Amino acid sequence: MDTDREVDQATRRAFFDQVRRHTGIAMSERKWTLLEGRLRRRLRELALPDYRDYLQVLEAKPEEVNDFIDLVTTNETSFFRTPRIWEYFAQQFLPRWFAARPDMPLRVWSAAASSGEEAYTVAMLCEEFRLAHPGFRYRILATDIADGILRKAAAAQYRGRSIEGLAQTHPELLKKYFSAHEEGFCAGPALRANLTFRKHNLHQRPRDLGVFDVTLLRNVLIYFDAEGQQAVLENVRRAMAPGGVLIVGESESLSRFDMGFAFEQPLIYRNGEGARD
Ligand SMILES: C[S@@+](CC[C@H](N)C(=O)[O-])C[C@H]1O[C@@H](n2cnc3c(N)ncnc32)[C@H](O)[C@@H]1O
Structure with missing residues (x-):
């Protein structure tokens, strides 16, 4: 060698x-x-x-x-990564969204899902909201380009740092939605019921993925150059509902792209101008 x-x-x-x-x-x-x-x-x-x-x-x-x-590919991720966006999602977005569209299922896309912690975080918050608002329905699609990590995400078995973090920040949710499995924990049926995993390259057009009200495009744009970021944002926008919310990672910003996403709060953008819940 x-x-x-x-x-x-x-x-x-x-x-x-x-x-x-x-x-x-x-x-x-x-x-x-x-x-x-x-x-x-x-x-x-x-x-x-x-x-x-x-x-x-x-x-x-x-x-x-x-x-x-x-x-x-680099797969670093965690449950409730960047707490402020989850506070926004649970406390601002979900109540406003449900009040405006009580009959429509919420469609969420975790667009670079890695081992799934982000998608299961959405599922926990949506389940909590559904328990408090029984008519609320939701679907989550989690995609990634990497097969191996997607298989891990679908298996939903977590141990080590990943689950320790959740045990520290949200012990009640860990207890409620996960069960002990080998040396770690496994996400239970309530979290899996509305969650689908699929392989998807963000550089390809999202032809048959569906349309989403919330897209999490987090900690993946940083790996692309400016041209690649623009192409990915254009693709992602094609799969977003008018007025849909795009959430990016902490070191990502859309400020240099003029492509129809309106700034709402740091890390949070709206597809199109003025379309509010
Ligand atoms: C650092 S992780 C981010 C995970 C999660 N979104 C988060 O913020 O914690 C980046 C993920 O992007 C995926 N990725 C990289 N290039 C991609 C592409 N072209 N299309 C889809 N996913 C991609 C990687 O496989 C990896 O799982």
Whole structure:
């Protein structure tokens, strides 16, 4: 194996091109060490002597692309990540929305769902709201580009840091909606009943995903360059209802894009002007 030898610039570039081609993620030389560590593991698993061999595998075996996507994506997430947006969702958005449309199911899209904590957070808050407002109905679609992490999300089994965080911030919700499973916890049927998982690349048009009243596009725009962000925002907007709410991550902002999202609060935007609940 020559994986310990310095990888030449052409090979590094070829990997960055592959990452961009399959995910839209823009990587610069600064990211090589991170990427190299992840690739090295896969080379060992496949018993490949050289990074260039892996580039050939990627070209020759389309089925390897899924593993490649899994290894180049960063899946960090947590339940109730960025508490203020969940306060907004539970205390402002849901009551206003239900008062305006008591007969319509709320449609929520967790658009880069990773291992599912974000989607199950929405499900917990929607369930809590439904218990207090029996006519309320909702559906959640959770999508991600990476197969492996989506399977984890659908399995809904959590342990370690992820569940410890929830135990600290919302022990009553953990007790109510999760059951003990092996060394961790598993989301129960109330959280799964209205939640669907599906693979989707945000760089592709969301042709048959549906239309959403709330879209969580959080901590994923940061991985794309300005052009990629614009393209993804245009795609996401195509799947949003007029007046729908778009919520982004803490280090993401739409201020440099003029594309029909109106600022409502930090991290929270409306699709179109003036369409309020
Ligand atoms: C850091 S996680 C964010 C998870 C969650 N939204 C949150 O804020 O906690 C980023 C996720 O974006 C996904 N992702 C990266 N590129 C994507 C693309 N082109 N289409 C869809 N998902 C993508 C990754 O697989 C990863 O699971």
